[in-house]
Amino acid sequence: MNRSQTWSRTAAPGEVIYSEGYAGERLLFVIADGKVEISTRCEEKRVVTATLGRGEFFGESALLGAEPRPSTAKAxxxxxxxxxxxxxxxxxxxxxSPLLRHVVRTMIRRAKAKDDQLATYTHADFMPGVVSYAHVLSLLAGAERVEPKGGWLRQGPAPGAGEVSVALADVVHKCRAVAGHSRPHVMAMLRRMEKLNLIAMESGQAASHLGGADGGDGALGRQVVTFDPVRIIDRAGQVADHDLDVSINSELELIELGDLEALIGVERTLLLNKLSHGEIADELFAFRKSKVLNFVEQKGVAYFSKRANRGSGEVKTLDDLLFVDQRTLFDAVNALDTYDLAKLLASLQDPAVSERLQSVLSEARKNEISWLMRREIKSDPLELEGIEARLISAVRELRARAA
Incomplete structure (x- = not known):
């Protein structure tokens, strides 16, 4: 096949673009939109060597000649x-120049060799390490509480006790003692376990501390490792004994914002509005499907869609008008010039704020503003800032009087 032009093609989620071991057509691919996973096989295990996104390319081994593909590319x-x-x-x-041609082809060969080494290292060192570290963490969970004199009591984790938190400094200290690994190696292993959703590393107060941790651990002393001591060993074994797909597809899968929208039935504009105001838990920013479904089960879909009531705090932005009482908002909005109000409503991106403002208008004024908005009025950004500032100032003044 001898084509001289590029062309576009689409790939559905899960579609294999090319497979390891097959030569096929000598083609390279640039990602205009979406995500592609590059993986290879090592000892009958599938190892992901890269996850690529918009603007990145793959399939460069085609420049080395009609060789079999060294990896599998899947959308x-x-x-x-x-x-x-x-x-x-x-x-x-x-x-x-011939020198530049040689450099490009050498870089491609070296990248291919590095991916092969990474696949070998991943299963030779990483997978058994996950299981070993899971055992260490389970033992740490059994070292429950510090006694006043610095000692600690051993007791196994109670069945059904749920997740526990152990100081990160304790975990690093124990893993170094048991496995003989350096601190950077321990931290790298823990981050890998976090990516597999086996543990979570976060700031907080540990439920228990071991005698090995002290104030000299700096930032480590302010972080904890949270995990389920009963399930962690079994879950680590599943990751090590099976394809990563088994765990990732069922529980560890990262979810796109569009997929989240479809999963829980809440529009992305509402989700982003909640996110932008810090009203969704930090651990959900990665949109792990298991976390999302847990929050839906515990708190309901309203957790993702309804704004939290901020009470009677200071009014600083238009979003805060959602929590202003009806009478105050009525007086403030009706004191605003109709033409200015039409400009403001035409510029609003948040439908909740727009509906709140219109809810205090009479039908006659609504019709007047609707007629103005159909004229496609244009506003200067500085002018809109002034209108917004006057409205917020009016609300503050009215609330101050009422107080």
Missing amino acids: LSFCQLTVIPANIIEDELERV
Whole structure:
């Protein structure tokens, strides 16, 4: 096949773009939109070597000749790809110096060798390490409470006790003592376990501390490792004994904002509004599907859609008008010039704020403002800031009088 032009193609979630071990057509791919996973096989295990997004490319091994593909490329989401025949790149390379051609091809070979080593290292060192560290954490959970004189009592984790938190400094100290690993190695292993959703590392107060941790641990002393001491060993074993797909697809899968919208039935504008005001828990910012479903089960879908009532705090932005009483808002909005109010409503991005403002208007004024807005009025950003400031100032003044 000899094509001289590039073209576009799409890939559905889960679609294999090319498979390891098959040569196929000599094509490179640039990701215009979506995410692609690059993986390889090592000892009958699948190892993910890269997750690529918009603007990145893959399939560069096609420039090494008609060799079998060293990896598998699979779409993780709906993807729009630009396909580039290898001969186009080769023609470009022919126009540059032989030295540059040699550098490019050498870099591709080295990247391929590095991926092979990474796959081998991942299963030779990482997977058994996960299980070993899971055992250490389970033992740490059994070292329950510090006694007043600095000693600690051993007791196994109670069945059904749920998650526990152990000081990160204690975990690092114990893992170094048991496994003989350096502190950077221990931290790297813990971060990998966190990515697999086996543990969570966060700021907080540990339920228990061991005698090995002291104030000299600096930032480590202010962090904790949270995990389920009963399930962690079994879950670590599942990750080590099976394809990562088994765990990732069921519980550890990261979810896109669009997928989250479809999963819980809440529009992304409402989700982003909640996120922007810090009203959704920090651990959900990664949008792990298991976490999202847990919050839906515990708090209901309203957790993601309804704004939290801030009480009678200071009014600083238009969003705060959602929590101003009806009478105060009525007086403030009706004191605003109709033309200015129409400009303000036309510029609002948050439908909740727009509906709140319109809820205190009479039908006659609503019709007047609607007529003005249909004229596609244009406003200067500075003018809008002034209108917004006057409205907020009026609300503050009215509330101050009432107080």
